[in-house]
Amino acid sequence: MAIISRLQRSRDSAYTMSSVLANVCSQCREPGGPDKPLKACASCKAVYYCGKECQKKQWKAHKPFCREWTGTDFHIKATEAILRLRKAFEDTDAVPVDPWVRADDPKEIILTSLPARFWDESLNDPDGVVECAIPAWMKEPICRQPGFPHPVPSSASPAHELVDIPGSGIGMRATRPITAGDIIYAERPLAILPVKWISTNVPPNGEFATYEEWYQYAMIEREELLKVVLARMAPENQAAYRALANSHKCDGSSPLSGVLCTNSYALGMDPWFDIVPDIAERDEYQTTLCGVCEELSRINHSCGPNAKVSFHMPSFSFVLTAVRDIPVGGEITVSYCKLTVPTSERQKYLAPYGFTCTCKACSSPNISDTRRATIAASRQDPEDAIRAWLSNKKLAKDHLIKDSLQMMQLLEDEGLEVNWRYKGHAAVLAMVCAATGQRKNYLQARKKVMALSMACVPGKGCWLMELLPEVPEHQEFWMKRLHARMLL
Ligand SMILES: C[S@@+](CC[C@H](N)C(=O)[O-])C[C@H]1O[C@@H](n2cnc3c(N)ncnc32)[C@H](O)[C@@H]1O
Structure with missing residues (x-):
C-alpha cells in the first residue's frame, strides 16, 4: 500500500467521536x-420536520406512508430482524451466557x-x-487473537478525574502532569454496535417510501436493537448508559439512540x-462499529485536542492517550x-451535539482558518x-x-x-538525522513519532514505526548523506 494512502488512513482516525447519524428533517435533511x-x-408520528414549510413540501410523497401507519404503535413495533435477535436472547441457557446466533449470512x-459472560x-x-451487536463473521477473528482477552492497558499511575466543567457539563481533568504518548485511561466499552443500522425490512409503504422514511424506519429498528443490547447488560452498566449525556432530545431521536449519537x-x-x-x-467489511463508554464518553470536545481515543483490539478496550503534554488540572x-x-x-x-465550540481556534477564526487551510493543502510522504x-x-x-520544523x-500553534501530518514531519526529521548519522537526535525524533503513533495504535505504534527501527544504524537511510551533518 502506498505510504501516502497509509498516512491518509491514519488521518481518517484523527477525530475520534463517531458520527452516528442523528435524526434529520425528512425534507431538508438538516439535523434538529x-x-x-x-x-x-x-398524524403518524413516524417522520420529523423542522417546520411547516418542509412538511408541506413532502406531503405528497409521505401521504401513503402516513395513512398506513396512523393509529398503529409505530414506535414499539419490532421488526423481524429485532424479533430474531430478541428470541436468541430469550433462548439463552448456555454457559457461558452467549446467545450465539448461528448466522447463515456472515454479515x-x-x-x-x-469477552464471554458467565x-x-x-x-x-x-x-x-x-x-456487542456485530456482524457474525467478526467474532471469530476477535476471539482467536492469542491470549484474548488481554488485560486492559493501564496508566502508569491514576491520571484523571471526572468533574463539572463550567459550560460543558461533566468533563475529564488531569490529576497529575501527563506527557505526550502517555496512556491516560483505558476502558472496555459498555456496548459496541454498528454506526448505521441498515433496515433489513421494507417499510410498510414499500416502493413508495422516501429515503427519509427508510431512514426513520431504520432509526426505529436501531432503538429496538439498543433495548435488547441494554437488557443484556448488568444493571449497573444499564444505569451508566442511561446516565450519559443526550444532545438529541429535540430531534425526534429515541432516548437510547440519542445517547448513542452523543457519546460513541x-x-x-x-x-x-x-x-x-x-x-x-x-466484501463483508461493510459495517463500521462504534462503542459507548462509561468514563471515556464524558470527555468534551476541542478543535485543538490534547488527547485521542483509539480502540485496542487485543484487550477489546478504548485507550485514551495524550498527544501533547497536559498540566495538572488541565x-x-x-x-x-x-x-x-x-x-x-x-x-x-x-451543531447536533448541542453546543457552540469556544476553543482558541473557534474564537479567532480569521487567523485559525488561514493556518488550517495551509495545513490541509500540505501533503508530504516522509x-x-x-x-x-x-x-x-x-x-x-x-x-x-526547515520545511518540517515550520x-x-x-x-x-x-x-x-x-x-497525521505532525508525526509524518517528526518522522522526516528522524530520517534526516539517520541519513546524516546523528544518533542522539535520531533517537529523540523517533521518541516523538513513537508517542504520537501510540495514540493511534495503542501498545504497538502505527506503521510509521516500521520506518524507524530502535537501533539507528538499522535505519534504511543511515549515513546516506553524511556531509549534511549537524544541521539540527
Ligand atoms: C460525549 S458528551 C461529553 C460529556 C458531557 N459533557 C457530559 O456531561 O456527559 C458530549 C456533550 O458534552 C457537551 N460538550 C462537549 N464538548 C463541549 C464543548 N467544547 N463545549 C460545550 N459543551 C460541550 C455537549 O453537551 C455534548 O453534547
Missing part, C-alpha cells in the same frame, strides 16, 4: 437541535458478549464485558489490520469532528521526501528540516499535534 427542535408528523448482526459472575473477566467513539479500521489483514478488500479533550476544515464547517458538524532529497544534491542541506510549528 435545541435551537431548532424537529416536530413529528402529528448478519449477532448479539454477543465479549452465569457465575465471579468467572467474568475482571476488566468487564462488552455487549468509532472503532476505525486500524485495529482490524492485525487480525484480518485483508479487511479493506473484503481539561483533557478529544475531537468530535474533522479539524482541518474552516471554523464555520466545524461548527455545523458540531519516505518519498527523503528519497527525493537524497537523490538531488541541488536541494539545500537543510531543505527538509509545518510542525504551525500544527503546534493550532493545537493539532493529533493530525
Whole structure:
C-alpha cells in the first residue's frame, strides 16, 4: 500500500467521536437541535420536520406512508430482524451466557458478549464485558487473537478525574502532569454496535417510501436493537448508559439512540489490520462499529485536542492517550469532528451535539482558518521526501528540516499535534538525522513519532514505526548523506 494512502488512513482516525447519524428533517435533511427542535408528523408520528414549510413540501410523497401507519404503535413495533435477535436472547441457557446466533449470512448482526459472560459472575473477566451487536463473521477473528482477552492497558499511575466543567457539563481533568504518548485511561466499552443500522425490512409503504422514511424506519429498528443490547447488560452498566449525556432530545431521536449519537467513539479500521489483514478488500467489511463508554464518553470536545481515543483490539478496550503534554488540572479533550476544515464547517458538524465550540481556534477564526487551510493543502510522504532529497544534491542541506520544523510549528500553534501530518514531519526529521548519522537526535525524533503513533495504535505504534527501527544504524537511510551533518 502506498505510504501516502497509509498516512491518509491514519488521518481518517484523527477525530475520534463517531458520527452516528442523528435524526434529520425528512425534507431538508438538516439535523434538529435545541435551537431548532424537529416536530413529528402529528398524524403518524413516524417522520420529523423542522417546520411547516418542509412538511408541506413532502406531503405528497409521505401521504401513503402516513395513512398506513396512523393509529398503529409505530414506535414499539419490532421488526423481524429485532424479533430474531430478541428470541436468541430469550433462548439463552448456555454457559457461558452467549446467545450465539448461528448466522447463515456472515454479515448478519449477532448479539454477543465479549469477552464471554458467565452465569457465575465471579468467572467474568475482571476488566468487564462488552455487549456487542456485530456482524457474525467478526467474532471469530476477535476471539482467536492469542491470549484474548488481554488485560486492559493501564496508566502508569491514576491520571484523571471526572468533574463539572463550567459550560460543558461533566468533563475529564488531569490529576497529575501527563506527557505526550502517555496512556491516560483505558476502558472496555459498555456496548459496541454498528454506526448505521441498515433496515433489513421494507417499510410498510414499500416502493413508495422516501429515503427519509427508510431512514426513520431504520432509526426505529436501531432503538429496538439498543433495548435488547441494554437488557443484556448488568444493571449497573444499564444505569451508566442511561446516565450519559443526550444532545438529541429535540430531534425526534429515541432516548437510547440519542445517547448513542452523543457519546460513541468509532472503532476505525486500524485495529482490524492485525487480525484480518485483508479487511479493506473484503466484501463483508461493510459495517463500521462504534462503542459507548462509561468514563471515556464524558470527555468534551476541542478543535485543538490534547488527547485521542483509539480502540485496542487485543484487550477489546478504548485507550485514551495524550498527544501533547497536559498540566495538572488541565481539561483533557478529544475531537468530535474533522479539524482541518474552516471554523464555520466545524461548527455545523458540531451543531447536533448541542453546543457552540469556544476553543482558541473557534474564537479567532480569521487567523485559525488561514493556518488550517495551509495545513490541509500540505501533503508530504516522509519516505518519498527523503528519497527525493537524497537523490538531488541541488536541494539545500537543510531543505527538509526547515520545511518540517515550520509545518510542525504551525500544527503546534493550532493545537493539532493529533493530525497525521505532525508525526509524518517528526518522522522526516528522524530520517534526516539517520541519513546524516546523528544518533542522539535520531533517537529523540523517533521518541516523538513513537508517542504520537501510540495514540493511534495503542501498545504497538502505527506503521510509521516500521520506518524507524530502535537501533539507528538499522535505519534504511543511515549515513546516506553524511556531509549534511549537524544541521539540527
Ligand atoms: C460525549 S458528551 C461529553 C460529556 C458531557 N459533557 C457530559 O456531561 O456527559 C458530549 C456533550 O458534552 C457537551 N460538550 C462537549 N464538548 C463541549 C464543548 N467544547 N463545549 C460545550 N459543551 C460541550 C455537549 O453537551 C455534548 O453534547
